[in-house]
Amino acid sequence: MKKSIVNLPDQKSAGRRNLKAIAEHLDFEMPQHLSDLGEGRSYYVRTYGCQANVRDGETISGLLEEMHFHPANSEEDADLLIFNTCAIRKAAEDHVLGEIGNLKPLKTKHPEKIFAVCGCMAQEEGIVRDLIEKYPQVDLVFGTHNLHELPELLEAVMKGERRIAVYSEEGKIIEGLPSRRIKPYKAFVNIMYGCDKFCTYCIVPYTRGKQRSRRMEDILREIRTFKEQGGREIQLLGQNVNAYGKDLGMEDGFTKLLEACAETGIDRIRFYTSHPRDYSITTIEAMQKYPSVMKSLHLPVQSGSDEVLRRMNRGYTSADYRHLVDEMKARIPDITFTTDLIVGFPGETDEQFQETLDLVDYCQFDSAFTFIFSAREGTPAAKFEDHLSQDVKKERLQMLNDRIGLYAKKNNDAYVGRTLKILCEGPSRKRTDVFSGYSEENKLVNFAGHDLKEGEIYDVLITGAKSYTLDGEAVSGHLENKEI
Numbered sequence: 503m504k505k506s507i508v509n510l511p512d513q514k515s516a517g518r519r520n521l522k523a524i525a526e527h528l529d530f531e532m533p534q535h536l537s538d539l540g541e542g543r544s545y546y547v548r549t550y551g552c553q554a555n556v557r558d559g560e561t562i563s564g565l566l567e568e569m570h571f572h573p574a575n576s577e578e579d580a581d582l583l584i585f586n587t588c589a590i591r592k593a594a595e596d597h598v599l600g601e602i603g604n605l606k607p608l609k610t611k612h613p614e615k616i617f618a619v620c621g622c623m624a625q626e627e628g629i630v631r632d633l634i635e636k637y638p639q640v641d642l643v644f645g646t647h648n649l650h651e652l653p654e655l656l657e658a659v660m661k662g663e664r665r666i667a668v669y670s671e672e673g674k675i676i677e678g679l680p681s682r683r684i685k686p687y688k689a690f691v692n693i694m695y696g697c698d699k700f701c702t703y704c705i706v707p708y709t710r711g712k713q714r715s716r717r718m719e720d721i722l723r724e725i726r727t728f729k730e731q732g733g734r735e736i737q738l739l740g741q742n743v744n745a746y747g748k749d750l751g752m753e754d755g756f757t758k759l760l761e762a763c764a765e766t767g768i769d770r771i772r773f774y775t776s777h778p779r780d781y782s783i784t785t786i787e788a789m790q791k792y793p794s795v796m797k798s799l800h801l802p803v804q805s806g807s808d809e810v811l812r813r814m815n816r817g818y819t820s821a822d823y824r825h826l827v828d829e830m831k832a833r834i835p836d837i838t839f840t841t842d843l844i845v846g847f848p849g850e851t852d853e854q855f856q857e858t859l860d861l862v863d864y865c866q867f868d869s870a871f872t873f874i875f876s877a878r879e880g881t882p883a884a885k886f887e888d889h890l891s892q893d894v895k896k897e898r899l900q901m902l903n904d905r906i907g908l909y910a911k912k913n914n915d916a917y918v919g920r921t922l923k924i925l926c927e928g929p930s931r932k933r934t935d936v937f938s939g940y941s942e943e944n945k946l947v948n949f950a951g952h953d954l955k956e957g958e959i960y961d962v963l964i965t966g967a968k969s970y971t972l973d974g975e976a977v978s979g980h981l982e983n984k985e986i
């Protein structure tokens with residue numbers, strides 16, 4: 503299936519195509535004649551949004567460096583500036599458009615600079631059209647399924663073509679793309695792309711397409727290579743990891759993948775994001791069986807009201823969710839939970855919001871990403887009648903955050919005096935006199951120590967707790983791989 507190319511204003515529309523039932527798997531090869539296209543030029547990728555975007559940013563950097571572009575010291579210095587965008591919320595989208603708008607004077611002063619936009623916003627037809635028609639400073643727009651075409655697209659721009667837009671719903675899976683990982687010891691590993699769930703508020707199935715799983719052997723090869731290069735932690739990424747492999751005809755695919763990942767001997771395995779509807783008991787058993795599968799789970803619930811969940815098309819009830827949490831806590835006593843919650847969904851009553859607070863009281867999450875409902879054009883919920891004022895929504899959000907903060911602090915207090923294993927990520931960003939890193943429970947810990955190395959795992963005694971971070975000190979003599 504061919505891509506959609508728009509070179510406005512000559513062509514009127516960018517077509518969107520249907521997706522093949524099973525994705526084609528192809529291997530990437532850098533065209534020989536493009537391998538030094540970036541010689542002497544610098545690049546900067548500004549990434550917004552979720553881990554999937556961060557991973558795309560790593561791939562874009564890898565592609566550019568294979569073409570001999572080098573990283574710029576700052577956005578202003580870059581010969582090529584790429585905005586890797588997120589479309590999940592309207593406000594965030596407007597913010598990005600504002601930032602792209604601000605580039606106009608820079609482009610006027612330096613017309614030789616190349617400005618490109620990619621990510622989920624580059625998959626929305628209306629946005630793509632606006633970017634090309636109203637933002638003359640933008641040279642290139644390419645969608646989430648078109649990363650592998652970046653070398654040819656840049657060649658076209660550098661030869662003088664301007665205002666190119668390429669995006670498609672095409673479902674190819676491209677293996678062997680180069681990447682430049684942000685941290686050599688911590689890897690995002692895509693296991694699938696897209697989502698089939700069609701929650702009524704969510705734009706992802708429209709921007710990232712239907713679910714396509716990578717082949718298990720390709721995923722494992724990537725993990726083994728990462729481990730051989732000194733990698734410690736992998737984060738398996740997908741919009742709904744529990745459905746991994748269904749499109750390939752696999753039964754219980756995610757559990758099999760999780761077990762195979764654990765058998766590689768990698769130190770730590772996390773996965774994002776889980777869907778309560780597809781969670782299987784065998785996955786819980788794998789979490790129990792393998793110490794390397796971290797006992798922290800991000801399990802979005804979105805609402806505690808059955809009626810709101812029904813209108814969201816989430817496919818489970820509040821009781822189903824509670825049952826799943828109970829089952830996991832019974833089998834894995836130290837497990838920690840985080841979640842996503844939306845307030846002010848169209849039609850949400852006071853009682854229904856109270857049901858969300860009740861669910862928070864029941865589950866006592868360690869933290870939560872909380873959002874006011876954001877209507878995304880093209881999704882069913884954007885057409886639902888929304889009777890709530892912004893003030894009411896903000897009030898509910900505040901109440902919800904306060905409630906979550908209570909449990910976050912209470913849960914964190916319980917770690918004081920315990921020793922946790924922390925993967926050191928170097929000096930803390932806010933306080934350079936201490937190190938920071940994440941525990942197996944996914945707690946962010948700031949800790950004192952001497953001569954500690956980024957990428958190593960240390961035992962850290964927890965000495966203090968805040969709502970969302972812990973303080974501690976590396977325990978002398980308990981360093982995992984060597985003496986402190």
Ligand code: SF4
Nearest residue numbers: 697699700701704706
């Ligand atoms: S599961 Fe629902 S919220 Fe998550 S990506 Fe899919 S459609 Fe969006």
